[in-house]
Every structure is written in structure tokens, then in C-alpha cells.
Amino acid sequence: MELxxxxxxxxDCEQAFKFYEKALGGSIAMMMKYDEAPSDQxxxxxxxxxxxxxxxxxxxxxxxGSDVPAGTPAKPQGFSVAxxxxxxxxADRVFAALSDGGNVSHPLAETFFAHKFGMLxxxxxxxxxxxxxxxxx
Numbered sequence: 001m002e003l004x005x006x007x008x009x010x011x012d013c014e015q016a017f018k019f020y021e022k023a024l025g026g027s028i029a030m031m032m033k034y035d036e037a038p039s040d041q042x043x044x045x046x047x048x049x050x051x052x053x054x055x056x057x058x059x060x061x062x063x064x065g066s067d068v069p070a071g072t073p074a075k076p077q078g079f080s081v082a083x084x085x086x087x088x089x090x091a092d093r094v095f096a097a098l099s100d101g102g103n104v105s106h107p108l109a110e111t112f113f114a115h116k117f118g119m120l121x122x123x124x125x126x127x128x129x130x131x132x133x134x135x136x137x
Contacts, residue, residue, distance in 0.1 A: 005081050007065035007126060010072075013051035016124040017065060023097035024083075026058035080119070080127035091116035091132040098122050098130070 009016055014031065021028050035048040050067035063081070085091050095108040095116075101123035108118030108130060116132040 004062055004064055007063070007076070007081075009051070009065060009067050009124065010075075011050060011067055012124060013054060013065050013067040016122075016126070017051075017054045017056055017063075019123070020056055020063065023100075024056070024058045024063075024094065026056045026063075028054060029057045029062075030055045076126055080129045082129045082131065084131050084133065086132070088115045088132050091118070091130050095120070095130045098128050 007013075007016070017028060017031065020026065031054040032052045033048065034050055034052045037052060047067075047069055050069075051065070053066050054064060056063045083094060085094060091108060095118050099120045099122070102120050104118065104120045106117070106119035108116050111117045114131050114133050116130070118130050119128070120130075121127050
């Protein structure tokens with residue numbers, strides 16, 4: 001079994017995933033707009049340039065998402081994307097990139113459980129936890 005985070009946006013999915021590609025050092029493996037679906041699949045008015053599905057690969061991990069149909073609520077709430085990194089300098093780099101244009105709620109700092117831990121909402125309203133754990137022993 002594998003768990004994958006799937007994010008919904010209201011028209012800015014493509015912009016968000018290009019931002020994540022750069023911020024996380026990943027690669028967009030697939031991105032399809034609604035109007036690129038097979039011709040036998042109807043595309044509702046207003047969806048043509050919205051993203052039907054996108055998949056970002058960061059190493060062997062994936063982050064996926066899409067735009068919701070226009071006017072459908074997509075405000076993210078009640079979750080955070082948790083990002084665990086191996087090195088404190090990776091936490092610094094990723095936190096700085098993701099927080100650019102966003103809102104930091106807990107500045108990246110050493111804690112009793114982590115070399116670096118911080119919380120933010122990025123410019124698209126997605127909540128992130130960046131963590132570089134202290135290894136036991």
C-alpha cells in the first residue's frame with residue numbers, strides 16, 4: 001500500500017506545481033488539462049485550461065493534484081503536507097523556497113525533537129510541515 005497526497009486548486013494548479021517542482025527539486029512527470037482528454041470525454045465550459053491531473057516526482061515520492069471545476073470550493077483546510085528531510089541545510093533550503101510569498105506560522109528552528117522544524121502556508125494556501133528529525137541515540 002502507498003499513501004499519496006492529492007491537492008486541489010481553484011485554477012492555479014499548474015502554477016502551484018511548477019513552483020513545487022522548483023522548490024522541492026522534483027520533476028513534473030505528467031500534467032494534463034481538461035481539454036487534452038480524449039475527444040469522447042466531454043469538457044465542461046470553463047474547464048478547458050484547468051488541470052485535470054498532475055503528478056510531481058521528488059525522488060521516489062509523488063505529489064499529485066488538479067484544479068476543481070470553476071466555482072467548486074477548493075480551500076484547503078484541516079491538513080498539512082509533511083516534508084521530512086535528512087539534512088538541516090535541506091530543511092533551510094526547502095523551507096525558504098516554500099515560504100516565498102507565503103505565511104510562516106512557526107519559523108524553522110531547532111526543537112527538542114528536530115534539528116530543524118517549521119510550519120508555513122505557501123502562496124497557494126497549502127499548509128506544510130518541514131522537519132529534519134533528530135535520530136535517537
